[in-house]
Amino acid sequence: MTEQERISFLRQELAKHNYNYYVKDAPTISDFEFDKLLEELISLEKKHPELFDASSPSQRVGGEITKDFTTVQHKTRMMSLGNTYSKEEIEDFINRIKKSIETPVEFICELKYDGVAISIIYKNGILHQAITRGDGTQGDDITANVKTIRSIPLKLQGDFPDELEIRGEIFMTLDGFKKLNEDRVEAGFETFANPRNSASGTLKMQDSAIVAKRPLDSFLYFVIAPEAGFSSHQQSLEAATKWGFKVPQAKNNFVRLARDADEIQAFIDSWEHKRHDLPFEIDGIVIKVNDYKTQRLLGETAKSPRWAIAYKYKAEQVQTKLLSVSYQVGRTGAITPVANLQPVLLAGTTVKRASLHNADQIALHDLYINDQVYLEKGGEIIPKIVGVNLAERPADAFKIEYITNCPECGTPLVREEGEAKHFCPNELGCPPQQKGKIEHFISRKAMNIDGLGAETVETFFSKNLIKNYADLYNLKAEELMQLEGFQEKSVQNILAGLEASEQIPFDRVLYALGIRFVGETVAKKLARHYKSLDALMAATKDELIEVDEIGEKIATSVIQFFNQPENKDLIARMKTTGVQLEMQLEEAISNKLEGKKIVVSGVFENFERNDLKKLIEQNGGINVGSVSGKTDFVLAGEGMGPSKLAKAEKLGVSIVSEAEFVKMIGL
Numbered sequence: 001m002t003e004q005e006r007i008s009f010l011r012q013e014l015a016k017h018n019y020n021y022y023v024k025d026a027p028t029i030s031d032f033e034f035d036k037l038l039e040e041l042i043s044l045e046k047k048h049p050e051l052f053d054a055s056s057p058s059q060r061v062g063g064e065i066t067k068d069f070t071t072v073q074h075k076t077r078m079m080s081l082g083n084t085y086s087k088e089e090i091e092d093f094i095n096r097i098k099k100s101i102e103t104p105v106e107f108i109c110e111l112k113y114d115g116v117a118i119s120i121i122y123k124n125g126i127l128h129q130a131i132t133r134g135d136g137t138q139g140d141d142i143t144a145n146v147k148t149i150r151s152i153p154l155k156l157q158g159d160f161p162d163e164l165e166i167r168g169e170i171f172m173t174l175d176g177f178k179k180l181n182e183d184r185v186e187a188g189f190e191t192f193a194n195p196r197n198s199a200s201g202t203l204k205m206q207d208s209a210i211v212a213k214r215p216l217d218s219f220l221y222f223v224i225a226p227e228a229g230f231s232s233h234q235q236s237l238e239a240a241t242k243w244g245f246k247v248p249q250a251k252n253n254f255v256r257l258a259r260d261a262d263e264i265q266a267f268i269d270s271w272e273h274k275r276h277d278l279p280f281e282i283d284g285i286v287i288k289v290n291d292y293k294t295q296r297l298l299g300e301t302a303k304s305p306r307w308a309i310a311y312k313y314k315a316e317q318v319q320t321k322l323l324s325v326s327y328q329v330g331r332t333g334a335i336t337p338v339a340n341l342q343p344v345l346l347a348g349t350t351v352k353r354a355s356l357h358n359a360d361q362i363a364l365h366d367l368y369i370n371d372q373v374y375l376e377k378g379g380e381i382i383p384k385i386v387g388v389n390l391a392e393r394p395a396d397a398f399k400i401e402y403i404t405n406c407p408e409c410g411t412p413l414v415r416e417e418g419e420a421k422h423f424c425p426n427e428l429g430c431p432p433q434q435k436g437k438i439e440h441f442i443s444r445k446a447m448n449i450d451g452l453g454a455e456t457v458e459t460f461f462s463k464n465l466i467k468n469y470a471d472l473y474n475l476k477a478e479e480l481m482q483l484e485g486f487q488e489k490s491v492q493n494i495l496a497g498l499e500a501s502e503q504i505p506f507d508r509v510l511y512a513l514g515i516r517f518v519g520e521t522v523a524k525k526l527a528r529h530y531k532s533l534d535a536l537m538a539a540t541k542d543e544l545i546e547v548d549e550i551g552e553k554i555a556t557s558v559i560q561f562f563n564q565p566e567n568k569d570l571i572a573r574m575k576t577t578g579v580q581l582e583m584q585l586e587e588a589i590s591n592k593l594e595g596k597k598i599v600v601s602g603v604f605e606n607f608e609r610n611d612l613k614k615l616i617e618q619n620g621g622i623n624v625g626s627v628s629g630k631t632d633f634v635l636a637g638e639g640m641g642p643s644k645l646a647k648a649e650k651l652g653v654s655i656v657s658e659a660e661f662v663k664m665i666g667l
């Protein structure tokens with residue numbers, strides 16, 4: 001097999017496995033095998049740039065940057081459906097249709113996915129363009145981001161029409177959403193409110209490589225393909241399934257043919273409760289006339305088609321008594337008020353607590369202790385209070401006074417401008433914050449210390465054995481053995497885990513230090529750029545901002561962290577341990593770019609941007625984010641930002657092409 005043949009074989013093979021995994025949910029090879037094949041394809045494609053194919057499975061990893069999303073006209077308007085919460089109105093809808101159409105009418109019932117509407121155009125079986133709904137007439141071109149979603153085919157199978165448009169919904173699974181928010185909490189970012197918000201936020205990100213890492217999924221179920229000659233909606237769904245789309249299937253009861261109001265009602269009822277068990281969110285049922293000719297006869301109003309309607313489920317609501325409010329202090333010092341409730345059954349579980357989020361939420365509902373409150377279960381796992389039954393406010397009810405001091409350490413709380421939450425500023429002396437920092441330090445993605453967990457940290461902390469993470473490295477076997485429940489074996493485990501943590505690379509150590517806004521990715525960037533903790537600590541704010549992708553907020557936080565005397569002590573003590581406080585430089589290839597400050601901009605033919613940045617570092621160069629007088633050169637690809645180009649020209653900074661760069665480092 002020639003390399004060219006191998007490339008085309010791997011592309012077919014990977015597309016097939018991708019389909020089996022993400023569309024059919026029936027993988028036939030392991031993730032490891034899949035990754036190996038993908039790696040092989042990527043390296044062969046790098047060797048053969050002349051064989052580039054925009055629909056190669058290697059394109060799923062993203063990397064394309066979109067600064068401004070282009071506005072595109074929809075060929076056919078994306079209409080929204082009429083909505084109702086009432087079953088009577090569904091009956092009216094059916095009767096109206098039956099009155100105007102003489103022959104028996106068939107309906108199709110579908111789930112109403114709570115995601116982001118999308119329209120995707122295929123030309124000759126290749127994904128050509130993906131457009132958001134926008135205002136229905138025109139939307140944004142988000143093709144680069146949509147191409148990273150594994151369940152959306154880049155290339156169609158079987159007998160497809162030359163031109164076709166398919167519409168549906170992109171959403172985030174509940175599991176994926178939960179994990180994403182956990183990661184964000186760990187990195188000190190605000191969490192997303194619900195899966196739909198996080199899906200729509202993700203689709204509008206500029207860097208498709210980040211989109212590729214987010215757990216987005218899709219259902220596509222509305223085909224526009226006049227030349228295919230379908231006579232019904234059902235027929236088009238069957239064809240779309242064959243073309244390789246992830247189409248809702250009757251075998252899962254996600255779609256059902258119905259002949260009358262009773263059958264439609266039965267479908268609605270069947271999902272009333274079961275919808276809570278789905279791995280994604282739906283907010284209702286859509287009922288459509290199946291036959292295309294009948295659809296055309298019925299026509300449309302200015303806003304929505306007359307042949308379809310959406311039934312929305314009312315969020316289940318119960319009433320119960322608000323007994324008290326307690327306040328939780330998080331790892332970052334953020335205060336979260338929690339409502340303690342008279343236990344009540346809601347959507348199948350007994351609820352005793354509800355999150356109140358922040359002081360504004362309490363003020364919004366004008367909550368009193370002893371009030372009768374309405375509870376709802378939305379996308380979040382913890383239910384929320386959506387209102388107060390004022391008619392039943394008892395005489396002994398009294399207004400909630402928001403706390404002014406930290407419930408854990410007594411420090412007066414602060415609320416920064418623009419922040420929804422109150423914070424306890426006593427970062428270094430407030431027990432939950434101290435413990436939280438240690439827990440973060442030992443966590444899997446940070447120092448990954450075996451034998452230590454939240455409970456052990458709690459025990460050591462309460463026995464005054466540790467106050468911060470540096471103390472961990474002073475723990476002695478003798479003192480641990482004296483604690484109740486600690487055997488020689490578990491103590492040895494802990495000490496071995498601590499010793500092993502000395503092998504953890506510098507970028508993860510930097511992440512483990514718990515600097516606000518320095519998550520995993522930022523820690524990697526800073527570690528690669530500065531190479532050692534000493535160099536990072538010596539950096540000024542302006543220098544930090546000059547680092548690629550580091551902004552004002554992160555720079556300020558880094559400076560503040562290292563300026564605090566307590567943190568200075570902590571770092572001094574960390575230096576006495578064997579923990580890695582500088583990069584291991586085994587990766588270096590040459591010093592051909594020694595000390596050169598380089599800006600990478602645009603899209604490249606043979607390399608991903610991140611690979612170029614890595615090459616720059618491996619050859620001794622330094623990546624910087626913006627062009628200045630100190631920049632040595634700009635490595636420019638296609639579509640380099642015009643403002644960068646103008647600035648480089650004005651400052652006389654030279655522009656280097658991809659080919660020149662390859663020559664420069666002698667690849």
Ligand SMILES: [Zn+2]
Pocket residue numbers: 329406407408409410411424425426430431
């Ligand atoms: Zn406190």
